[in-house]
Amino acid sequence: xxxxxxxxxxxxxxxxxxxxxxxxxxxxxxxxxxxxxxxxxxxxxxxxxxxxxxxxxxxxxxxxxxxxxxxxxxxxxxxxxxxxxxxxxxxxxxxxxxxxxxxxxxxxxxxxxxxxxxxxxxxxxxxxxxxxxxxxxxxxxxxxxxxxxxxxxxxxxxxxxxxxxxxxxxxxxxxxxxxx
Ligand SMILES: [Fe+2]
Ligand SMILES: [Fe+2]
Numbered sequence: 001x002x003x004x005x006x007x008x009x010x011x012x013x014x015x016x017x018x019x020x021x022x023x024x025x026x027x028x029x030x031x032x033x034x035x036x037x038x039x040x041x042x043x044x045x046x047x048x049x050x051x052x053x054x055x056x057x058x059x060x061x062x063x064x065x066x067x068x069x070x071x072x073x074x075x076x077x078x079x080x081x082x083x084x085x086x087x088x089x090x091x092x093x094x095x096x097x098x099x100x101x102x103x104x105x106x107x108x109x110x111x112x113x114x115x116x117x118x119x120x121x122x123x124x125x126x127x128x129x130x131x132x133x134x135x136x137x138x139x140x141x142x143x144x145x146x147x148x149x150x151x152x153x154x155x156x157x158x159x160x161x162x163x164x165x166x167x168x169x170x171x172x173x174x175x176x177x178x179x180x
Contacts, residue, residue, distance in 0.1 A: 003122045005178040011073070014127030017119045019076035020177035021134075022064035024112065027082030027173070028057040031108075034090025035101050043098035049147065053105070056140045067133050077180040082173060089166065099158040102151040106159070107166035109145035115174055116141065 005016045032054040039046050068075065076082075093100040120134045152159055 003118055012127065014123050014130035015068075015071055015073050016178060017123065018064050018067045018071070018130055018133065019073060020078070020174060021116070021119075022061060022068055023076040023079040023082045023177055024174070025057055025061035025064055026079055027086035028108070029054065029061060030083045030086030031090035031093075031104065032057060034087050035094040035104075038091065038094030039098075039101065042094060042096075043101060046098055046101060046151075050101075053144050056137075056144070060137045060140070063133050063136060067129060070129070076177050078173060078177040081176075085169070085173065089169075093162065096158060098151065099153060099156050100162060102148040103156070103159040103162040104166055105144055105148035106152060107163045108170050109141055109148070111167050111170040111174070113138070113141055113145060 003013070003017075005013055007013065007016055032050055036047060036050040036054060039050055065075075089104065093104045116134055116138055120131055120138070123131045123134070125131075
């Protein structure tokens with residue numbers, strides 16, 4: 001997988017990756033916030049887990065945000081889109097219940113982990129602060145993925161429906177963020 005971006009004058013690849021990932025973490029916060037509220041009704045046993053994921057995502061967004069401030073860079077143009085899209089996706093899947101909630105996390109984290117590993121591979125030794133930020137959050141993203149995989153019934157309806165749609169949307173949002 002190639003890591004390509006349309007950079008603005010004075011912007012590095014590391015800058016852009018920090019922006020896109022910062023916007024993505026904002027999207028994750030919006031997804032889990034919506035799911036968490038609906039889980040009170042649809043999947044009460046998942047609330048503690050969703051709270052833990054949400055706390056991680058706040059931490060991730062803050063790390064990328066701090067890195068952007070240090071670089072004197074603005075947030076990504078895709079930031080609001082990630083928030084609105086995340087909230088809509090979180091609401092729909094939260095309504096659908098526990099299998100849909102887990103399938104969403106698995107689909108997103110699968111794409112996100114692949115992108116972050118690629119970003120880390122490219123930025124390592126080139127932009128160490130960016131690489132360090134990625135390393136700091138990767139294990140938590142892996143944890144969200146693994147915990148949610150364990151919850152999924154294999155071949156389940158929600159997983160079959162959600163995986164392609166959510167994977168493609170996540171890819172599209174990242175693609176767009178790298179080019180806006
Ligand atoms: Fe995250
Ligand atoms: Fe995550």
